[in-house]
Amino acid sequence: MRLDALEIGKDAIIASVASDDAALRQHILDMGLTPGTEVTMMKYAPMGDPMEIRLRGYELTLRRADAARIELVDVHDTDAVAAANPHREACAHPALGEGVTPRGGKMAIAAGDPIRFALAGNQNCGKTTLFNQLTGSNQHVGNFPGVTVDRKDGTVRNHPEATVTDLPGIYSLSPYTGEEVVSRQFILDSRPDALINIIDATNIERNLYLTLQLIELDRPMVVALNMMDEVLANGGSVDVNRLEGQLGVPVVPISAVKGEGIDELVEHAVHVARFDERPGRLDFCTPDGPGGGAVHRCIHGIASLIEDHAHASQIPVRFAATKLVEGDELVISALHLDKNELDGIEHIISQMEEESGTDRLSALADMRFSFIEGVCQACVTKPHESREHLRSVAIDRVLTGRYTAIPMFLLIMAAVFWLT
The missing domain is CATH 1.10.287.1770 (Helix Hairpins)
Structure with missing residues (x-):
């Protein structure tokens, strides 16, 4: 069976990923769909495309054409349950320079000299909101040289010497899309003084894949753990100190929407840039893992x-x-x-x-x-499902249901025309 034919509520193991396009195959693997991984079919869109699946602790939306490239074995009724992580109380974030041992430490950029940052992250992780918080109205939009990919630059508030470039939202540094190539080449060729990697704390398993690739670029870097207010409000937590130690880069919990943690993030970013503090580790091999x-x-x-x-x-x-x-x-x-x-x-x-x-x-x-x-x-510690999400799922059953979606669409459009 192929993934595009898997029934809702069924689990299966990925046997292989087939594609004549090597870049597309790598893109699928980079999303976590590797052979031996268990997937659960969650739901289909009203017209059958795209579909939502669950794997490795996160949800992923996939086009039906891409799902048809993935062969499955061991199809069975779902037995997926939420991972039972031991509960961890929220802990105070360490002061500047604590909790991580970076390489470097010599003054590379004098106080007052220009500093250039690159802001990178997945799509829909709050990157644009963070960019607006960092720069306010001190920004302008253009294109990267030679390509029609949007480029936003701005001056960091209260730091006139610091500029930040908002890179396109990407999921990996593989050469599959123009955005991925542009982001990678900007970091390699323009050599910004530091990277700011924003992560969605509510979907941390998926976001960390790009983080590991950015760390391999061996540039001064700080991780902004966004939406931490949502995680804490729904009973979850992240041991930020331990996460810093595991990744080897500073991690700052923030809420871009509320503007919380932004000043601390800027302080850490300026510090790692000025002292050229590279990641404390580049090796993420797990010798005891499979292969x-x-x-x-x-x-x-x-x-x-x-x-x-x-x-x-x-x-x-x-x-x-x-x-x-x-x-x-x-x-x-x-x-x-x-x-x-x-x-x-x-x-x-x-x-x-x-x-x-x-x-x-x-x-x-x-x-x-x-x-x-x-x-x-x-x-x-994974948060429990929020009331807002439960309410959204209940509404979706009507608005995107197989038999109710089209009538609801026509009803809403009729109401819009009537009101107009």
């Missing part, structure tokens, strides 16, 4: 082989190594590797595939998601 040891050896073997090329091309070594595993043509071209080196890299990757029992793209995605699952298990 983890093989992936670990593969990435580090490639990194040692390409280190001089990466430095010459000014591409972070760890980032370059993972992109070579993915077969990223942009990185392969930038590194200027000769045929013998490319053959050696291919041999290392093939050996990893043989040891791990899966293909290179699936192994790399599984490595990252295994680390994320461990982090969330240690640091996150």
Whole structure:
């Protein structure tokens, strides 16, 4: 069976992801849909497309055409239950410089000298709201050079020396969409002094995938944990101190809508930029996970082989190594590797595939998601379902129901015309 035919309320295990388009296949894997992952069909849109599924602790909306590329086995009635994380009380956020051990620490930018930030995050995580909070009316809109992708720049409030560029909303740094390529090239070529990565705290498992890739870019970085007010209001919590230690970068809980935590976020961002404080860790391999040891050896073997090329091309070594595993043509071209080196890299990757029992793209995605699952298990207490969400689901049963959606649409449109 393929995922597009799975009935509502059924669970199944992903057997394979097939696509002639390698970039699309990688995009699907980057969403967490890797072989061996259990998925639950939640609901279909009234016209049958798109569909909503649950996997790895979060909900994902998928186009039917993409779901048709995913083969399933072991279809059964759902037995999915909410993960029973031990409850953690909300803890005070550490002061500046505590809770994380970054690399660097020497003054790189003098007080008053210009600082450039890049704001990155998933779509619908509050990035635009945070950008408006950071800049107020001190912003302008244009395009990135050579492409019709929106670019917003602004000056940070109370910090006239600091500017921030709002990068397009993306889910990964894979070369699938123009937005992903633009964001990656801006960070690599323009080399902002620090990254501000905004995360939706209510959907932290999905958002951390981009965070790990940004950390691999080895730039000064701070994580803004947005919507923390919603998490706490619904009985959830995040051990921010432990999360900082696991990721190796400062994490600041904020509420962009209410303007809470914004000053502390700016303080941390300016600090890591001025002192060039790089992430405290770049290695997210889990040697004890499925195929983890093989992936670990593969990435580090490639990194040692390409280190001089990466430095010459000014591409972070760890980032370059993972992109070579993915077969990223942009990185392969930038590194200027000769045929013998490319053959050696291919041999290392093939050996990893043989040891791990899966293909290179699936192994790399599984490595990252295994680390994320461990982090969330240690640091996150999932909130219970809010009254607002329960009310929304109840309304959706009528407004998007299979038999009621079209009549409700016609009724609402008739009411609009009558009122007009």
